[in-house]
Amino acid sequence: MDDLRSLGMAIRSGRLSPVEHVDDVVRRLAGDPHNAVVALDAERARAEAAALTEELTQGRWRGPLHGIALGVKDLIDVAGMPTRCGSAVLADAPPAAADAPAVARLRAAGAVVVAKLHTHEFAYGPTGDVAATGPARNPHDPTRITGGSSSGPAAAVAAGLVPLALGTDTGASIRTPAALCGVVGLKPAYGHVPAGGVFPLAETLDTVGLLAGDTHSLAVAWDVLDRAEGTGGGIQPPGVAGVRVGVPMDDYWRPADPVIADAVAAAVGALEKGGARVVELRTPMIDELAATYPVIVGAEAYATHAAWFAERPGDYQPATRARLEAVAGLSARQYVDALRTRRRLVPALRAAVDGVDVLVLPSTRLRATPIGAETADGEPVRPAMLALTSPFNLTGWPAVSVPGAVDGLPAGVQVAGVTLEERGVLRVAAAIERSPCA
Amino acid sequence: MDDLRSLGMAIRSGRLSPVEHVDDVVRRLAGDPHNAVVALDAERARAEAAALTEELTQGRWRGPLHGIALGVKDLIDVAGMPTRCGSAVLADAPPAAADAPAVARLRAAGAVVVAKLHTHEFAYGPTGDVAATGPARNPHDPTRITGGSSSGPAAAVAAGLVPLALGTDTGASIRTPAALCGVVGLKPAYGHVPAGGVFPLAETLDTVGLLAGDTHSLAVAWDVLDRAEGTGGGIQPPGVAGVRVGVPMDDYWRPADPVIADAVAAAVGALEKGGARVVELRTPMIDELAATYPVIVGAEAYATHAAWFAERPGDYQPATRARLEAVAGLSARQYVDALRTRRRLVPALRAAVDGVDVLVLPSTRLRATPIGAETADGEPVRPAMLALTSPFNLTGWPAVSVPGAVDGLPAGVQVAGVTLEERGVLRVAAAIERSPCA
Missing domain, CATH: 3.90.1300.10 (Amidase signature (AS) domain)
Structure with missing residues (x-):
């Protein structure tokens, strides 16, 4: 199409x-x-x-x-x-x-x-x-x-x-x-x-x-x-000259699939070639921040579903039922603590990446896994598909996944906006998208 | 002084x-x-x-x-x-x-x-x-x-x-x-x-x-x-001519002590005399909204104290210990539900009082009770001292308590801002304060 x-x-x-x-x-x-x-x-x-x-x-x-x-x-x-x-x-x-x-x-x-x-x-x-x-x-x-x-x-x-x-x-x-x-x-x-x-x-x-x-x-x-005033000019202006690109180097952000790592490296290379300034950086609070995500999602989702779940558990798919059961016992304290940790560490993350306009990193740790598989190559599938994206829901920053330079199963490269808003993030993504296949 | x-x-x-x-x-x-x-x-x-x-x-x-x-x-x-x-x-x-x-x-x-x-x-x-x-x-x-x-x-x-x-x-x-x-x-x-x-x-x-x-x-x-630019002119401009004053008539807002009711009535009379337009109104959602307060406070307070409370319960006063014990078991679901109810009903309350600039109502249901008393005149003391004020913490609106026209133990008249901010609320309170003793 x-x-x-x-x-x-x-x-x-x-x-x-x-x-x-x-x-x-x-x-x-x-x-x-x-x-x-x-x-x-x-x-x-x-x-x-x-x-x-x-x-x-x-x-x-x-x-x-x-x-x-x-x-x-x-x-x-x-x-x-x-x-x-x-x-x-x-x-x-x-x-x-x-x-x-x-x-x-x-x-x-x-x-x-x-x-x-x-x-x-x-x-x-x-x-x-x-x-x-x-x-x-x-x-x-x-x-x-x-x-x-x-x-x-x-x-x-x-x-x-x-x-x-x-x-x-x-x-x-x-x-x-x-x-x-x-x-x-x-x-x-x-x-x-x-x-x-x-x-x-x-x-x-x-x-x-x-x-x-x-x-x-x-x-x-x-x-x-976005209800912008423009009339659909697309990526304006094109190019990434002068854009400050941060590449987080912590273990947390490392994909399990080396093809994804190669795609990110190719994307970073394309951005550098386009005139972006690339810096490697560290986000030491990321594990603690990320750990708040399942608690926050679990508490809020369970509150929504609790009444239905009590009445009609069999109408949920078994996997969803298991997830709801796992969060049914969350205490108010656990949820409040998670919200507080989030409020404390989002500014810490922002400070750790200060000086860059966007982060460039993998979208997922694995490429598409077999339907129904709970692990693939020894990696648990669900966290592999969540861990690298959910931090930007915790921060609230805009983020885009764009196809990386890969043959075979696609790999996504993620661009998350630090100072840039959605249009800026898409502009950076466009430069990655144009990068030649490896 | x-x-x-x-x-x-x-x-x-x-x-x-x-x-x-x-x-x-x-x-x-x-x-x-x-x-x-x-x-x-x-x-x-x-x-x-x-x-x-x-x-x-x-x-x-x-x-x-x-x-x-x-x-x-x-x-x-x-x-x-x-x-x-x-x-x-x-x-x-x-x-x-x-x-x-x-x-x-x-x-x-x-x-x-x-x-x-x-x-x-x-x-x-x-x-x-x-x-x-x-x-x-x-x-x-x-x-x-x-x-x-x-x-x-x-x-x-x-x-x-x-x-x-x-x-x-x-x-x-x-x-x-x-x-x-x-x-x-x-x-x-x-x-x-x-x-x-x-x-x-x-x-x-x-x-x-x-x-x-x-x-x-x-x-x-x-x-x-407030870090305002002014240099402490006090109530500027004075007077309440044209201010729209809402008086909630629901049972919820009725004080137990008739002296407090009289003080509020005198305050409303003084405002009318000062040129305010007084309207009686209803807030049918107030009981459900107010019920979220102890859950929200309890969950947030318990999260703060849980670690100390587990280690050193004896360092808390018995009354505080009892309150913390009562909220220790709150679930994430109860807290999330309370936050959602609050988010849903605050706009409903705002709509119910639309058209007025302030609400005028009692600050408490009882005047000062004996030290240590849990009930007074058959009324439980704690809710009597909380119920009429806490709704404006849930809404976030500014509110002031000003002494009403009473001999003997003081009674507070509360002015809560709907369209008016702190200075406006204080201006209305000043007109009440000046009202002659009954």
Whole structure:
């Protein structure tokens, strides 16, 4: 599938109509071989595409998302469609009364919601293989996981089924599936995009963000989601000359898979070649800070699910049930202590990386592992898919995963913003994306 | 003792020197019959007063707090003095290395810290009769409580020992002792005054504020604590013409003591006479919102004390021990649920009172009760001293307690800011303070 800018230009110029584009996407999604789609609303999508086509004939162009097909993670409300969160618990969920604000922003800009996409059950897992509708399958190898929890968005974009998808990220959930499926995923800064109409996982960490096939497409859509004044210029200005890039050298950040390490090294090399100033640095508080993450997520998730879990434990997938059981006994003291440690160590981390604009590091410790595997190459899978991304949910900083220079299974390179906001992080990611394959 | 403005003018004009004023205060505090003083630093206070006197002879005047004696609740750090928090747990606390920022602000403006004042143990109680140094005694009747936890500040100001005191308020702790002792107490909006250097009770509720003998004195000191540009003009402009005053009519807000109800009615009458528009209103969510308070305080306080409490339970007063035991078993779920209910209902309360600038209501349900009494007139004392003030810690709104028109034991009338900030709330309080005795 073409990138968003090409599609947008084709639609604006009349070479491609929204109806043609949406029909094409509907056809592709209907044939989805990756279990990425959980609900398709072809009829409404076509009607909206027709209206948007008509608008163009009347000279009205809403901007670069006019007529562009959008997939939405099934954790996020779309008016008229149920939000099932990948769970049998919500098998009978009624249609949502209204679009989530993030959906409404994209729709107002001309995006056409075509489908609800697969999510790890209640977004409580980074693998994408736990859901009432079965595991999502990685387009690069259908025996392997997509990563999660925005499993459907990553798989659908990677497979070229849809050019843009909306996801959520509490600890990994946009960046990890983007990394494992070889697409670009942006977790915005905490609070930057309203989280209304999104089923919560952990309210002090949840963010709503985007997945697309390339950084320029993502930047175009981000301008809309961010409600910026621009009209989708993409990466402006390009280039990384003078950008100060920090590379954390602690053991904590080291991937288990040497291919990922090579991809990060190639990315750093490309940034240096582009004029960035690279410094190695240390983050000695990272283990203690990271240890707060499972407590915070666990406490907040359990509070959400406790009533349902007591009444209908069998409606949860076994893996989710085990995770909820593991956090049911958390005390208020443990949670308060974790919040306090987080408040104390986030400024310490910020101070440790002072002087750089972004951090560049792996998105995950492993590439896509076999579906259902709890360990791979002796590494426990879940932490491998969470540990390198969740620190930036704790800090609230924006972060993007961009495909690294790798043959075979994709590896994600993560760019986390220290002084740079989302656009700056995408600009750095674009320079990595352009780096030649090793 | 004279009010702050009179003292300030006397000092500025040279009729009273800081040395004379501080000597007078030291003498009064040394004779304290109310157990309000826990530590007196006469030597340093005199040295500072001498330096401030010398400054005046050289033509330097720091502002309306130049040379004014200040008492500080012994929960707040003053450089060179230990912070014992009313507890044997901290009997061996070393001297604090630095002033709390709130102390530093007042000191930089010329205030002279003369004494650390009594606090309910670790500020975890609204009565003021639980502390390693014994109960504080109400100057209006030494067999009765001062209220707490800023017990010493309220008693010392009420007895004319010191013109100004710094306290803290997590649920009641400035307003309740102010009400029971017949002085003015201001709890600023949450976050308005930095809470650094203050021993925490509950970090999502803690505030640092002031107690003084009258609203004008308090307004002068607030200008300094708030770091406003003004030079202590007091209540500017005076009067309440056009101010919209809401009077909540729900059972929840009704005092048990009819004298308090009469004081509130007289206050409302005075405001109406002053040109305020009074409307009665309902706050149907108040019971559910208020029920979150003990969970939030309990969880946060227990997390702070858990390690000490496990090691040295006998160093806590029995009443504090019982309270900590009661909250030791709180689950993360209960705490998260309470935070969520608070986040949901604070906007609901704000909507219910929309259209008014302030609420006027009792500060407490009872006037000062006998020391050690757990019930009075069939009412449990602790909730009677907490229930009407703690909602404004949950909302974060500024609130002041001002003496109502009462003979005998004082009754406090509370003014809580909806649209008005601290200065506006003090302006309304000033109009109540001036109301004639019934």
